[in-house]
Amino acid sequence: MRRRNLDPLGAVLLALVLAAGCGGGSGGRAPTVVSGNVRSAVAAATAARGLERLWRMVRAWWSGEAVAQVPGIAVAIEGTSNSASTDERGFFRLEGNQFGPAVLHFSGSGTDARYPLTLPSGGEVDLVNVDLSGSEITVGEHRIHFEGPITGIDCRAALLQVLSGEQVAFRVRLQPATSIVDPNGASIGCADLVIGRSADVQGTVNDNGDVLAVQLRLSPDPAATAPSQTVQGTITALDCPTNLTVSSPQGNVQVNLSASTAIRDSNGASLSCGDLLVGDAVEVDGADTGFGIAASQVERLAPTPAPTPTTP
Numbered sequence: 001m002r003r004r005n006l007d008p009l010g011a012v013l014l015a016l017v018l019a020a021g022c023g024g025g026s027g028g029r030a031p032t033v034v035s036g037n038v039r040s041a042v043a044a045a046t047a048a049r050g051l052e053r054l055w056r057m058v059r060a061w062w063s064g065e066a067v068a069q070v071p072g073i074a075v076a077i078e079g080t081s082n083s084a085s086t087d088e089r090g091f092f093r094l095e096g097n098q099f100g101p102a103v104l105h106f107s108g109s110g111t112d113a114r115y116p117l118t119l120p121s122g123g124e125v126d127l128v129n130v131d132l133s134g135s136e137i138t139v140g141e142h143r144i145h146f147e148g149p150i151t152g153i154d155c156r157a158a159l160l161q162v163l164s165g166e167q168v169a170f171r172v173r174l175q176p177a178t179s180i181v182d183p184n185g186a187s188i189g190c191a192d193l194v195i196g197r198s199a200d201v202q203g204t205v206n207d208n209g210d211v212l213a214v215q216l217r218l219s220p221d222p223a224a225t226a227p228s229q230t231v232q233g234t235i236t237a238l239d240c241p242t243n244l245t246v247s248s249p250q251g252n253v254q255v256n257l258s259a260s261t262a263i264r265d266s267n268g269a270s271l272s273c274g275d276l277l278v279g280d281a282v283e284v285d286g287a288d289t290g291f292g293i294a295a296s297q298v299e300r301l302a303p304t305p306a307p308t309p310t311t312p
């Protein structure tokens with residue numbers, strides 16, 4: 001449960017600063033949707049005296065959650081014209097081109113509360129069971145859904161970075177119960193994920209703004225149509241088992257590894273990422289994803305023999 005109480009002046013200044021991070025044009029992106037329900041609203045003075053609530057909670061079942069009828073609460077993304085009001089059942093929905101850091105402003109029935117959040121580009125946010133008390137706001141559950149390329153993988157820490165709509169980065173934490181599946185729905189693990197591969201993420205947002213993933217589904221592999229590329233160079237950095245950096249005549253290239261990447265020695269023997277060393281000469285075959293090479297094969301090349309000294 002997330003509780004917020006923002007200083008009104010501070011919230012206004014924050015909104016003015018962050019509004020610049022909200023997109024104005026669609027640029028071909030899907031709209032960002034912010035929806036939810038206001039379960040209760042209590043005026044500040046009433047809440048302070050502990051008197052009865054202005055709106056009597058009417059419980060119903062929606063997605064297995066208790067909700068209430070609090071109509072007429074204004075909900076707006078500060079710094080924009082995107083606004084709506086809760087309907088007769090307490091539900092609201094905003095749809096627009098905003099993304100990035102933002103502040104939701106709830107007002108009406110004696111309430112004036114602000115909720116800072118990060119909006120995914122072309123994704124969805126669902127605030128379940130919002131309780132308002134004067135300037136305070138409590139959200140029962142902050143759900144989020146978005147799609148974008150994976151730009152960072154740390155399987156040891158069960159942590160990913162995913163760029164929603166290729167615009168807004170989220171830290172995605174894999175939980176023991178997180179379902180990770182391929183495009184066909186088959187279960188896979190963190191080691192099968194590749195930087196540059198797009199994924200559909202569903203989860204909840206914690207107080208630090210991290211996404212606790214409920215499900216992560218890989219999108220169809222762009223490498224099937226991406227141009228193939230071969231790079232030769234020297235390994236300058238290793239982050240096994242997910243990636244390595246190769247210095248080539250074209251510059252540094254990030255090589256993204258997956259469980260299907262074949263790593264071989266110069267004699268054809270199979271290797272693992274842990275067998276490679278900084279300074280090894282390698283040849284990499286794979287697909288250019290725009291975030292590096294999704295490697296299908298990495299071959300360690302035989303050392304160049306030292307020249308034989310000539311006798312005078």
